[in-house]
Amino acid sequence: MGLKSARPGASDTKEGGLLSTxxxxxxxFVTTRLDFxxxxxxxxxxxxxxxxxxxxxxxxxxxxxxxxDLSRFGMERMSFSPRxxxxxxxxxxxxxxxxxxxxxxxxxxxQPKWAISMGACASSGGIFDTYAMxxxxxxxxxxxxxxxxxxxxxxxxxxxxxxxxxxxxxxSLTDLSLRQxxxxxPDGLFLAPEKIDELSEPFGNSVHQTRSQ
Amino acid sequence: xxxxxxxxxxxxAAFGTAVxxxxxxxxxxxxxxxxxxxxxxxxxxxxxxxxxxxxxxxxTAVDYRDPGQPLEVVYQLRSLQRKVDLRIKIPLDKxxxxxxxxxxDLWKGADWxxxxxxxxxxxxxxxxxxxxxILMWETYREGFPLRKDFPLRGHYSRAEQTRQAxxxxxxxxxxxxxxxxxxxxxxxxxxxRERLATGERGEVK
Numbered sequence: 001m002g003l004k005s006a007r008p009g010a011s012d013t014k015e016g017g018l019l020s021t022x023x024x025x026x027x028x029f030v031t032t033r034l035d036f037x038x039x040x041x042x043x044x045x046x047x048x049x050x051x052x053x054x055x056x057x058x059x060x061x062x063x064x065x066x067x068x069d070l071s072r073f074g075m076e077r078m079s080f081s082p083r084x085x086x087x088x089x090x091x092x093x094x095x096x097x098x099x100x101x102x103x104x105x106x107x108x109x110x111q112p113k114w115a116i117s118m119g120a121c122a123s124s125g126g127i128f129d130t131y132a133m134x135x136x137x138x139x140x141x142x143x144x145x146x147x148x149x150x151x152x153x154x155x156x157x158x159x160x161x162x163x164x165x166x167x168x169x170x171x172s173l174t175d176l177s178l179r180q181x182x183x184x185x186p187d188g189l190f191l192a193p194e195k196i197d198e199l200s201e202p203f204g205n206s207v208h209q210t211r212s213q
Numbered sequence: 214x215x216x217x218x219x220x221x222x223x224x225x226a227a228f229g230t231a232v233x234x235x236x237x238x239x240x241x242x243x244x245x246x247x248x249x250x251x252x253x254x255x256x257x258x259x260x261x262x263x264x265x266x267x268x269x270x271x272x273t274a275v276d277y278r279d280p281g282q283p284l285e286v287v288y289q290l291r292s293l294q295r296k297v298d299l300r301i302k303i304p305l306d307k308x309x310x311x312x313x314x315x316x317x318d319l320w321k322g323a324d325w326x327x328x329x330x331x332x333x334x335x336x337x338x339x340x341x342x343x344x345x346x347i348l349m350w351e352t353y354r355e356g357f358p359l360r361k362d363f364p365l366r367g368h369y370s371r372a373e374q375t376r377q378a379x380x381x382x383x384x385x386x387x388x389x390x391x392x393x394x395x396x397x398x399x400x401x402x403x404x405x406r407e408r409l410a411t412g413e414r415g416e417v418k
Contacts, residue, residue: 096378097350104383131358131367131374132349139375188380193372200371 027174035172042086042112043168044074046161049085049109051102054092056119056151063154073161082108087164088141091151093121094134103184106141111179114144114168116160119151125200126150135200139191142182217242217297220264228254233304243300245285251303252314258290258299259319266290266299269320272327274334276307276361286313286336305336315341333359350381 048070052060064070064078079085082105094102106115117137120126123146125135134140144167147160171178184190191199215223218237221244225232231250236243246254258266270289277284283304290299305311315338316323327338328347335357338344345351349358354377355368367374 096374097381099375099378100381100383103379130365131355131363134375134378135371139371140379184379188376189372190379193370193376196372196375197370202366 027172031172031174035174038173039169039171043165045086046073046075046114046164046168047077047079047084047086048075049079049082049088049105050091051088051105052091053094053098054119054121054151056091056122059151059154060089060091060118060157063157068154068158070158070161073158073165075161082106083110085109086113088113088115089118089157090115090122090137091118093126093128094137094140095132096134097132099134099140102137103140103190107183111181114164115141116145116147116157116164117143118147118157118160119149121150123148124203129202139196139199141190214295215263215297217299220258220266220297220299223264224254224258227257241298241300243302245302245304248303248305248313251301252316252319255288255290255301255316256319258301265292265294266297268293269316269322269326270298272316272323272330274330274336274359276334276359278361280307283307284311284334284336286330288316311335312337312339314339315344317341333357335360352377352381 050057050060062068064075070076082088086109088102088106088109090102106113115137117123121128121133122137123143125133127150129135137143145160145164147156149156152160182190187193189196221232221235221242224244225235228246228250231247231254232244233247234245236245258264268291270291271287272289273287275285275287284307286303286305288301288303290301291297292299303313305313311334313336315327317327317338318340324342325347327341328344330336331338331341331344332346332348346353355374356363358367369377
């Protein structure tokens with residue numbers, strides 16, 4: 001826990017802080033060593049914000065329970081408060097009614113933050129290509145890792161988490177674009193409308209569904 | 214002890230031509246009744262000694278793909294003492310007025326069931342205490358999803374659906390009653406009281 005509070009960059013995002021000083025430097029011995037230290041601390045103390053809406057949440061609970069023991073990866077503490085969370089795990093389908101809720105939770109999470117889309121429904125809408133379902137949470141929030149499966153086994157989720165840890169270990173404090181916030185635009189969308197329509201296109205078996213009109 | 218078939222016959226004897234059709238399917242007794250006297254009949258079934266259909270199992274509706282077929286509002290009744298089930302259907306002309314009398318005054322459990330039928334099929338229940346959408350959010354304006362003329366993926370593009378969803382206020386789906394803070398209303402801060410009183414739920418279609 002001591003590492004958690006001492007994470008470089010966690011409290012230095014304001015101008016004039018350590019981070020902005022470091023970011024003006026080209027990668028050198030100091031910044032790469034600092035990166036190593038920060039990324040080591042960040043990747044091994046990810047606090048998940050579980051957003052469980054369906055059967056994937058059951059697998060997520062199994063992952064957190066004794067047999068698979070998520071705490072081996074530094075995820076000992078489930079953060080049911082978004083303000084103390086690092087990684088949002090959307091486990092399950094997301095209806096449009098919950099879209100503003102997950103967006104609010106994502107906005108409330110402080111940087112640095114990451115998102116895992118767990119399962120087919122969260123990643124693509126899955127079998128629910130209907131009027132009520134978001135066709136992939138990447139139309140609502142930015143996603144770092146997609147875990148396929150319906151639902152994914154705990155090993156699958158842990159593999160996704162390890163991929164995220166690998167990604168974090170490749171980050172650099174000098175790259176401020178990694179910490180950029182993608183807010184909802186004034187037009188009410190986070191992506192361009194054409195992009196959302198493209199992402200939401202029916203695919204696979206779903207193109208054969210009969211449609212009224 | 215009266216069977217469901219005998220109950221249906223007794224209903225037909227008491228109300229005559231208001232009972233449109235009686236049938237049996239898969240062991241269930243089904244009675245189609247006219248909209249105008251449906252409430253009176255349901256009250257009769259509930260309160261007449263010997264009938265005692267004291268439990269409303271479900272209220273739902275059926276929309277058939279054939280455009281000539283009426284939309285049917287379905288009441289599934291049960292008598293707990295007699296262990297008898299009876300299904301009452303009200304056929305409604307789809308091109309006409311889709312409204313029936315609420316049975317909330319007979320069975321309080323009809324409250325949310327009728328809201329669901331309203332939400333999904335657009336049937337309005339007169340004298341319902343709080344007829345709002347229940348599954349879809351209250352500012353949902355694409356129509357009534359379980360109607361057969363409703364496209365599976367909705368009327369709007371995915372981008373427009375996402376835009377409307379993100380524009381919704383996440384706190385606004387819950388009324389004061391649902392949050393059970395009505396009792397604490399007087400102790401709430403002024404700004405919260407104002408928000409609850411005026412309603413931030415947006416335009417209710």
